[in-house]
Amino acid sequence: MSASGIAPVSATYRTQEPIHPAAPRPWLLLTALLLGVVLLSLAVGAVPVPLLALAGSLLERVGLDIGHKLESVQQAVLLSIRLPRVTLGIMVGAVLATCGAALQALFRNPLVEPGLLGTSSGAALGAVGAIVMDVALSAHLGSLRMLAVPGAAFMGALGATLLAHRLGGGGGRTETARILLAGVAVSAGAGAGIGLLTQMATDAQLRSITFWTWGSLGGASWDVVGAATPPLLIALGLLLREARTLNLLLLGEREAWHLGVDVERLKRRLILAAALGVGAAVSVTGVIAFVGLLVPALLRLALGPDHRRLLSASALLGASLLVGADLLARTAAIPSELPVGALTSVLGVPVFIGLLSRKGAA
């Protein structure tokens, strides 16, 4: 074949412009933000812990005396209350934001979030179920009892995510309305289950219903941190490894398959990792909504959708957001404590509405 005799279309080539592949690298800023929020969070509270005294106490251990050190009360508050709480906040915030970003890629929709999708309420249903059934089961479980609540939360999160994925038409093109409706249905079902279980629960088991519906870091202790760390870190690690394949998934499942991705296995891995992370998070903090929506949405505006930047940036900003929101929750109305999930929702809802209206206009 010859293409001779055709006017060269290359005449329509535009003048060549320089290529700008360089993208902003926000690590310094995000790390500094997290460090600042963490220090502030350690310092501020009903018992103030001056940072200068904290530094003095640390330096004293290496033989330097700068004339300031912590009183024993401050030391106790710092070590057994604030430090585990901040540690838990960092991990849960990082995991929720990263899971949000990964689920958004899985559904190819920026409006998806563990809270909206039903993943979180599924986990809460599992956790509440395990707590209510605890008396009946503990005789059989023995030493496995420690794993009952996070295990059940994981199963609940897994079931809810799979159901939402199925209902939301996750196999082909995903429409926003369908996903949101699927999330509503799954959340409502899980909420009904929680409602029924709370009726069966004793007062001792029901420390507070708001814990599950609005979330709180108030239950943090080193034991809780120790139990939640392995699943949270495993989930985070599994998701961070998928950064490149998540980019390909954004093109569409067919396109990803043609680029050499085993899409079905990838989807299974993502759903398992997200369920593990959200399940572990919810089992120790209850449902903290909108972190997974807010953080990736803001970062996409600044960094673009490349998950090699987005995922780790989400982890850093999610940690900062949750630690900051928790600081506000426990200091805004001393001595009482605001539900931290209500604060993240106050921040998240306007972003959600903004995304929704932009989506509708497109």
Place this chain on the structure above:
Amino acid sequence: MSLEVRGIEVWRGRGRTLGPMDLTLQPGEVLAVVGPNGAGKSTLLSAMSGELRCSTGEVLLDGTPLLQWKPRERAMRLGVLPQESSLGFGFTALEVALLGRSPHASRAEGSADLAAAVAALDATDTRHLASRSYLTLSGGERQRVQLSRVLAQLSDPLASGHRYLLLDEPTASLDLAHQHLVLEAAARFAQAGGAVLAVLHDLNLAARYAHRMAVLAEGRVVELGAPAQVLSQELVARVFGLRVQVVEWPGSPGPLVIPEGRAPLPP
């Protein structure tokens, strides 16, 4: 060495939508697949790309059944441009083209990948859009950027073996000049030893750029051969229900098809 379809059939429910069919795509050629709506063109492309499991028969990529290839190895040899893509996130055009390099790049893309992506943008006249967000592009621009992604996927001079490019209506949303530009890019790809199968609606484009044409009707190949042999007044009336004149035109590499009006459907 070829992309070969052997005795495939695709059934949907109780109806057979494709086949039985044999077809071979040879390195160095552009094969145009034409036919009326619902003839099975896109189904054939899905089956040939391995996306769709055939009820019977098999698809061989360089002699090995398609699904026995390792996904990444397959992706270095076989690229597919779907009719439409649903990318809803704001990658830049360059980033989209770079995504095509992922079967080759082990972790981060290197300068060779960047060069391949930029060359692919050049080939579809989208280099000036390189730093624009995909979401701000028009339909035709998006389609060209997606083609760049597939060209970048298959543009590795080091990859051994042949490369096969399957295009599903690559010219559908393009203006006239860019329709020719895209098919010129396909022709260059074939000239360099690749193979192109393109589903096309415009018989004149097909006649101009294709070495061979496969005419599909009701899930079967009814004609296969060089455009000058395949295209006739009788065939177009029979398959498309359209009255046409088929003429030779000086300087045109293939015959020209001039529509005159709808033909009465054959009994």
